[in-house]
Amino acid sequence: MAKGATNQCIQGECSCLIAPQVRLIYDSSRTVQEIRPDVAQFVKRAFRCLKELVQQHYLQTAAELGVALGATFDLCLSLLYAERVAHRQWLYCPRTPPKCFYTYLKSCPRCGRIDEQARVAHKPSSDSIGRYTTVCLTAILDELCKRTQNGWRVRLIASARGEVDLLLVSNKQLILGEVKASPLVAFPMGVLLEESLEEEVGGEQRYVNRHISTDVLGWKSQPVYLFVPDVNRTIPLRLEFPEGGQAHTVVPDRNHAELTEDLKVVIDAWKRMLDGYTSRWNQYADLRWFTFGCGSEVDDSKNAPGLDRTDDIKKGLYQAIKLTEKYRMNCSKQRVRVGLISNIHPVVHYSEYLQGVEDAVWTHESKLESDQHAPALWKRVRASDLSPFYDVLFTLTGSWFRNPEIERAFAMERLYRALGGES
Numbered sequence: 001m002a003k004g005a006t007n008q009c010i011q012g013e014c015s016c017l018i019a020p021q022v023r024l025i026y027d028s029s030r031t032v033q034e035i036r037p038d039v040a041q042f043v044k045r046a047f048r049c050l051k052e053l054v055q056q057h058y059l060q061t062a063a064e065l066g067v068a069l070g071a072t073f074d075l076c077l078s079l080l081y082a083e084r085v086a087h088r089q090w091l092y093c094p095r096t097p098p099k100c101f102y103t104y105l106k107s108c109p110r111c112g113r114i115d116e117q118a119r120v121a122h123k124p125s126s127d128s129i130g131r132y133t134t135v136c137l138t139a140i141l142d143e144l145c146k147r148t149q150n151g152w153r154v155r156l157i158a159s160a161r162g163e164v165d166l167l168l169v170s171n172k173q174l175i176l177g178e179v180k181a182s183p184l185v186a187f188p189m190g191v192l193l194e195e196s197l198e199e200e201v202g203g204e205q206r207y208v209n210r211h212i213s214t215d216v217l218g219w220k221s222q223p224v225y226l227f228v229p230d231v232n233r234t235i236p237l238r239l240e241f242p243e244g245g246q247a248h249t250v251v252p253d254r255n256h257a258e259l260t261e262d263l264k265v266v267i268d269a270w271k272r273m274l275d276g277y278t279s280r281w282n283q284y285a286d287l288r289w290f291t292f293g294c295g296s297e298v299d300d301s302k303n304a305p306g307l308d309r310t311d312d313i314k315k316g317l318y319q320a321i322k323l324t325e326k327y328r329m330n331c332s333k334q335r336v337r338v339g340l341i342s343n344i345h346p347v348v349h350y351s352e353y354l355q356g357v358e359d360a361v362w363t364h365e366s367k368l369e370s371d372q373h374a375p376a377l378w379k380r381v382r383a384s385d386l387s388p389f390y391d392v393l394f395t396l397t398g399s400w401f402r403n404p405e406i407e408r409a410f411a412m413e414r415l416y417r418a419l420g421g422e423s
């Protein structure tokens with residue numbers, strides 16, 4: 001049994017039917033420090049910057065802090081995506097100064113939508129995206145718990161085929177979490193070229209004046225950076241090669257003050273992109289081509305950010321019902337809860353897909369009793385036999401809670417106060 005487990009469901013002290021299975025899930029879970037200490041470390045650094053931004057009144061409300069965390073999530077994910085960079089098929093942008101980008105969208109991070117044919121996007125597979133987003137969310141939630149001292153701990157399930165993605169554990173409750181997350185933007189890696197690319201046209205050497213796909217052989221020995229579209233900010237990166245021949249990790253090559261300034265710029269640009277997306281691009285239309293799910297051959301429109309992909313809402317809701325039926329309803333002590341967890345709330349699809357079921361409760365027919373006075377009209381049910389579809393839909397930019405204890409622990413207002421904000 002893992003150290004620090006004081007929750008009775010996982011201590012072996014609970015006699016209910018599903019306790020052995022719950023313990024198996026717990027035993028297969030790990031802390032983010034065990035799985036990706038570098039990600040935990042980066043998120044801890046980012047929280048120090050966010051604390052400063054709260055105390056400088058740069059982030060003035062809990063809602064603004066939530067948006068800042070959404071931006072931090074995408075920055076953290078971009079560092080994980082950057083680990084996959086290889087020398088093949090970078091996008092050459094001919095503007096001055098000439099640059100190459102390792103892009104995840106079929107657009108140029110400097111120019112937006114481009115018409116040229118040579119468009120390659122290096123988006124990770126959906127399995128990899130699922131793994132990365134779960135690691136980033138776990139790291140952020142873990143730091144949230146530490147900063148707020150809310151009494152909860154966060155663990156993730158490393159195996160891909162589990163029915164639960166992460167666990168939130170307190171002394172009294174255990175939340176089985178289903179993660180359905182997706183970035184709004186991934187900041188691509190870029191390199192600055194010393195000279196513009198040339199090509200031979202009709203026997204003459206000419207500068208390439210269009211976007212083309214090209215290999216960047218020596219990228220590992222050159223200065224590389226993350227590129228923030230719209231503001232054209234570059235964040236220098238350092239590749240770290242751990243001992244034992246493991247794959248390199250990517251970290252910002254920045255001190256605390258520099259990283260705080262970077263985060264400010266990232267948060268501002270990210271907020272404009274979120275506002276653009278929220279307005280269905282009636283605002284900030286130019287930024288559309290830097291975001292996932294933007295459509296028009298740049299990225300498939302079904303790749304909506306956060307929990308806004310309708311397929312994810314449907315799958316997530318089903319998984320929440322399944323976990324509720326299998327675990328929550330069989331926990332005799334009412335300790336097991338179910339959560340849907342994402343980076344961004346369903347901005348566009350909430351009202352159509354979730355609002356109507358938000359306050360729904362359900363039970364098995366066998367648990368309904370006929371009312372003796374009006375059996376045809378009324379059924380009775382024990383209150384503890386009623387379950388919501390999920391106990392919490394937690395996202396960084398907005399959450400819906402069905403349980404006051406969970407709300408007290410994870411409300412963004414609590415983190416905002418813990419970082420020094422006044423509400």
Ligand SMILES: [Zn+2]
Nearest residue numbers: 093108110111
């Ligand atoms: Zn360009």
